[in-house]
Amino acid sequence: MTPGEILSYLCHLERKLPSREYKMYLPSHRHDYGFEDVTVGEMNDECQRMLEFAGMGSFKADCQFTELEGNAVGSTNPGMTPDKVVHINVERNMKGNWKAIMATLAHEICHHVIHLYGIQPMVTWILETYTDLCTIYIGFGQIILDGYNTNVGGVKRAIGYLDPTTYKLTCHIVSVVCGGVSSDNTGLAGHDVYADEAIELWEKEDDKRKLLLEAFKKKSSKLAEMQRNICAVEQLASLYRKEAVSQTKELETKVFSTTYTKENALSAFQFIYESLLVEYDKSDEHQKIVNHCETLDSVAGRLYSQIEKLQKVEFSSDFVCPGCGKRMKSPAINDGIKIMKCNSCNTHFAVDTNQWVVDEKRKNEYLTKEEAKKYLETGKGEIERAFVERLPKIIRWVAKKRL
Numbered sequence: 208m209t210p211g212e213i214l215s216y217l218c219h220l221e222r223k224l225p226s227r228e229y230k231m232y233l234p235s236h237r238h239d240y241g242f243e244d245v246t247v248g249e250m251n252d253e254c255q256r257m258l259e260f261a262g263m264g265s266f267k268a269d270c271q272f273t274e275l276e277g278n279a280v281g282s283t284n285p286g287m288t289p290d291k292v293v294h295i296n297v298e299r300n301m302k303g304n305w306k307a308i309m310a311t312l313a314h315e316i317c318h319h320v321i322h323l324y325g326i327q328p329m330v331t332w333i334l335e336t337y338t339d340l341c342t343i344y345i346g347f348g349q350i351i352l353d354g355y356n357t358n359v360g361g362v363k364r365a366i367g368y369l370d371p372t373t374y375k376l377t378c379h380i381v382s383v384v385c386g387g388v389s390s391d392n393t394g395l396a397g398h399d400v401y402a403d404e405a406i407e408l409w410e411k412e413d414d415k416r417k418l419l420l421e422a423f424k425k426k427s428s429k430l431a432e433m434q435r436n437i438c439a440v441e442q443l444a445s446l447y448r449k450e451a452v453s454q455t456k457e458l459e460t461k462v463f464s465t466t467y468t469k470e471n472a473l474s475a476f477q478f479i480y481e482s483l484l485v486e487y488d489k490s491d492e493h494q495k496i497v498n499h500c501e502t503l504d505s506v507a508g509r510l511y512s513q514i515e516k517l518q519k520v521e522f523s524s525d526f527v528c529p530g531c532g533k534r535m536k537s538p539a540i541n542d543g544i545k546i547m548k549c550n551s552c553n554t555h556f557a558v559d560t561n562q563w564v565v566d567e568k569r570k571n572e573y574l575t576k577e578e579a580k581k582y583l584e585t586g587k588g589e590i591e592r593a594f595v596e597r598l599p600k601i602i603r604w605v606a607k608k609r610l
Contacts, residue, residue: 266293283295320341
């Protein structure tokens, strides 16, 4: 398991289990039984101590040695304790291995602990992962490390469901973060470079709040950048809207301020004539609007190409009056350029009701390097070469190397 996965389980345990001061459980028997078997009485006495340590002092231990099926070394049923008796079966071939018995008891007790506090996943491997990590979280970590590998009936077995590295890394994190043990004294570092770096930061800084604030800034850096860019786009849009208001008022005056008569026929004809030359208008005012349109078109195209990747989105048919800023709905969509009149300020303005669609040419302009490479790998010939010519310079150079 990665440190991130381990921490997600541990944090859930931290939220669900009662808060308590972390300390490591110390067995009553500090020696391993070499040739003498552990008695049922000794096992029950130790299990009772462990229950009290785990916050289950009101429960009574009832352990026995029995022959278990398959590779099982212990079993219990956390859902069957109406009499507040914890029944645990331990593989009889482990009688001579005190460390393995301790590790088995720790695991089975933690089945009851997580069940007691509402952690009851239906998937077996998730349940067993919670149980194994709970043994370390509540202070049975050293017992698990000591009794993980054992010999049962001449067969070498591993008690628990996780790999040794996961147990060691979890013990390392919990003992340092919860127990205040120096990482130099755990002897369990070196399993993950980022976990070691985080622990080093944790130990160096006594002010954990300061660490949290620094972590917040680091994790929020891209969000902050995005917010800044959103503000820049909003300010840009505000400036462009002022230009649009000015131009709209000027055009509106020429058409809607006076009623057409024969007396102003030449003025009307001039306006119509100039509308035909709009694409060739080189005036500063017109060119400014053209430049604004190109800038906004580029921004909108890039934004829409990203939205399109995530979900099918159609731009709303809402428009803002350039005169007073009131938001309005277009009476039609995909109906070309429409003239609208604001019912608040009576300003006339034109709106583009065409559906905003990123065509193939536009999509090609916004292709990432990875997308361009993928496209080139699936196509050949002149079509691909023509496509390459439309790519940014650096992507074009890479693409030509492959064609």
